[in-house]
Amino acid sequence: MAMATLTISSKNYSSWSLRGWLLCKFVGLDFEEKILSIDDPGTRAELLLLSPSFKVPALTHNDITVWDTLAIAEYLQEVIPGAALLPEDLAARTHCRSVSGEMHSGFANLRSALPMNLKSHFPGFKVWAGAQADIDHMIGIWRTCLDTYGGPYLFGPKLTMADAMFAPVCTRFKTYDVKLDRKCQTYANRILNLPQMIEWTAAALAEPEELEELDVEF
Known part of the structure; x- marks a missing residue:
């Protein structure tokens, strides 16, 4: 077990x-999934951003419970030998924490205008100006990281917490047909084609249609 x-x-x-x-997958953690039902009123409120307190994701490991994605990342970095969710170099490590934190707390317009929905595809989707500004800023982050650390991931040859933080954005760009430059599109495709992402996407596509309408991003 x-x-x-x-x-x-x-x-x-x-x-x-x-x-x-x-x-959790990046560090090779052996874990079981507990999936909250969308029928639960608290979960539904959370998915629609009506609840200020996020219950998911939450990791319980060795009788310790940690929630919030950045806290989970830092915990895994501490307790899993060779986790490598952060670069070894101090400057790169600081940069990784900074862009991960920005993804965690920013890009509100992109979140609301382009909610994650793996089952849908909207060719020619028109992105409003506020969301486009977020997209442009995010592309700038990707370009800087890829140019500075040489790819193929944001901080070099190893997947880090930054790649996990930006992975859902790669799905959004695909869903809403967002046009990217060659370097950024190559990065997005690489993330979408990770074995872990293929596994997640297959499970997402198999989900029942329980949530009829999603008003805001979560």
């Missing part, structure tokens, strides 16, 4: 669940 449990919600809609799940 797995010694860890990760509590998540919808794999189709929950970008935060995806981030926490990827972090």
Whole structure:
């Protein structure tokens, strides 16, 4: 039996669940999934951002419970030998924490205008100006990281917490047909084609249609 449990919600809609799940997968943690039902009023409120307190993802490991994706990342970095969710170099490590934190707390317009929905595709989707500004800023972050650390991931040859934080955005760009430059599109495709992302996406596509309408991003 797995010694860890990760509590998540919808794999189709929950970008935060995806981030926490990827972090655990990246470090090779053996864990069981506990999926909260969308029928639960508290979970539904959370998915619609009507609840100020996020319950997912939450990781229970060795009788310790940690929630919030950044806290999960830092915990895994501490307790899993060779986790490598942060670069070894101090400057790169600080940069990684900074862009991960920005993804965690920023880009509100992008979140609301382009909610995660793996089952949908909107060719030619028109992005409003506020969300486009967020997209442009995010592309700038990606370009800087890829140019500075040489790829193929944001901080070099190894997947880090930053890649987990931005992975749901890669799905959004695909869903809403967002045009990217060659370097950023190559990065997004690489993330979408990770074995972990393929596994998650297959499970998302198999989910029942429980949430009829998603008003805001979560």
